[in-house]
Amino acid sequence: MKLQVKPSSVSGALTAPPSKSCTHRAIILAALAKGTSKINGALLSRDTRATMQAMEAFGATVKEENGVLTIRGGRLKAPMTAIDCMNSGTTLRLCCGVASLLDKNVTFTGDESLKGRPMKPLFSAFAEMGVYCAATPQGFIIRGPNNGRWAHIKGDVSSQFISSLLISSALKPRDTDIVLTSPLISKPYIAITQTMMAQFGVKCSEMKDGYRVMGGQSYRPRDYTVPGDYSSAAFALGAAALAGKVTISGLDPQDVQGDRAIISFLQEFGAEVTINSNEVTVQQSELKGIKADIGDCPDLFPILAVIATQAEGETVLYNAAHLKHKESDRIAAVVTFLKNMGAEIEEKDDGCLIKGKCKLTGCTINPSGDHRILMAAAVAALVAEGKTIINDGDCYDVSYPAFLKDFKDIGADVEEVE
Structure with a gap:
């Protein structure tokens, strides 16, 4: 698919x-x-x-x-x-x-x-x-x-x-x-x-x-409620920064999740960000390049690279050499698909350098079964000229089974094709 x-x-x-x-x-x-x-x-x-x-x-x-x-x-x-x-x-x-x-x-x-x-x-x-x-x-x-x-x-x-x-x-x-x-x-x-x-x-x-860790301890049963995921929410928030306005609820502003950094990175890019209790609203605005240490939040690398292509000036994403050992070599995978779309992007040992603002053009993308590459590519396609085809079109199910439905619900023109 x-x-x-x-x-x-x-x-x-x-x-x-x-x-x-x-x-x-x-x-x-x-x-x-x-x-x-x-x-x-x-x-x-x-x-x-x-x-x-x-x-x-x-x-x-x-x-x-x-x-x-x-x-x-x-x-x-x-x-x-x-x-x-x-x-x-x-x-x-x-x-x-x-x-x-x-x-x-x-x-x-x-x-x-x-x-x-x-x-x-x-x-x-x-x-x-x-x-x-x-x-x-x-x-x-x-x-x-x-x-x-x-x-x-x-x-x-x-x-x-x-x-x-x-x-x-x-x-x-x-x-x-x-x-x-x-x-x-x-x-x-x-x-x-x-x-x-x-x-x-x-x-x-x-x-x-x-x-x-003290030995001889034992875990006790309890009722636990899973919090909202900043890692997955980052894709819709990134889409809003490039192409509209989206509000996401269920995000605890005090959560210890490292990918909560997406909020501060979007603000640094120049996106319009509003936080109201557990809701985050992001609105499209003129973006500028940033330097971002992503050592504590490497899962944000694909979406930050996509956002950077639409930011004026230079963006450097660094301190994430361990990205080479994820579901794919995420540094190489992101650089490859964005370069194929027309981005001026250079691979580094621990991240990448992007010179924006780039004009992107739709193409065929192979995410190598990596869910975060697929979702980042789908966001990039929103601002690319022409249509984009993404292979392994259901691998988002690894982390975000509702991605396709949610993407459609906020107005993205996306469909499954043979």
């Missing part, structure tokens, strides 16, 4: 989709808690369903009804068959932490993209704590038990590694010190993990060079 997008303006109001990051964590923490939890407003997407199925394989019971997940957990067991994480790096990395607690082999698999994602830093940290880890052509094997006192790990590859260690360490019989051997990227995602661990009854503390 493909998407066809034609130039169009946008207007209207949307409710932010639920946070993918928080949904993943809520499912895992509820499954580790002894008792029954209810997760309200969970994001039900390809990635989060992979996590649901993984935790069921570990012994949890997950029931879905009217948008509410009822999860009964606390009975960890080794899965009988391989866990298929599909394309979800979050599922793989966080669930490797769960597997490290067990004394039997746990096998993880997924699509070819997932099997190529970096895992060595996490596996090295587990090995230091006595966990067997192996990469095979079919996937990955983990066998605990994890009884180590210290783990040393690089902080500049993926914050998911640290989240995996934090979540699992609380259930170990002894304390764990997680020592960072390089600067930490995407720190807000660690803040999400810490905040949610506390909400499920477990504490960890930050040290000068890492984190300490």
Whole structure:
């Protein structure tokens, strides 16, 4: 299936989709808690369903009804068959932490993209704590038990590694010190993990060079409501900055999500931004180039690059070399599709440089199955001359199943084509 997008303006109001990051964590923490939890407003997407199925394989019971997940957990067991994480790096990395607690082999698999994602830093940290880890052509094997006192790990590859260690360490019989051997990227995602661990009854503390987790703790069941997702809302807000006016509700202005930075970046670009309680309204305006450190919010890179093409002057997006190890090499993928549309854009090791304002022309775009590339390309197509065809036209379902409907609801001229 493909998407066809034609130039169009946008207007209207949307409710932010639920946070993918928080949904993943809520499912895992509820499954580790002894008792029954209810997760309200969970994001039900390809990635989060992979996590649901993984935790069921570990012994949890997950029931879905009217948008509410009822999860009964606390009975960890080794899965009988391989866990298929599909394309979800979050599922793989966080669930490797769960597997490290067990004394039997746990096998993880997924699509070819997932099997190529970096895992060595996490596996090295587990090995230091006595966990067997192996990469095979079919996937990955983990066998605990994890009884180590210290783990040393690089902080500049993926914050998911640290989240995996934090979540699992609380259930170990002894304390764990997680020592960072390089600067930490995407720190807000660690803040999400810490905040949610506390909400499920477990504490960890930050040290000068890492984190300490007290052993012998247990997760407690609770009712939890998933907040709105700034990462997904950024696409509609970006579309408004280029081609209209859109209001999105359900965005907590105090949320620890790193992608909340989309608001300040839009303001810096010169977009007209109004915040009223949990609503954010963005209106098209004359834009100017910016310099943006996206080390803590790398998922914003594709949409920020698109916005930058329509901003006068130079925009530099930097400090996100780890984008090369996402669902695709996101730096190369964004530079390629925008260059094909006519943008003056230069790839850098940690981001890109864009000279605007650029005249974009519709073309055929291959997002390589990467949901954020597809959604960014759809926004770019709104201000491109002629029609744009986007292959892998349903991969937005990984994180934002309602994307196509929402995009149409605010007036985008988009349709599915053969």
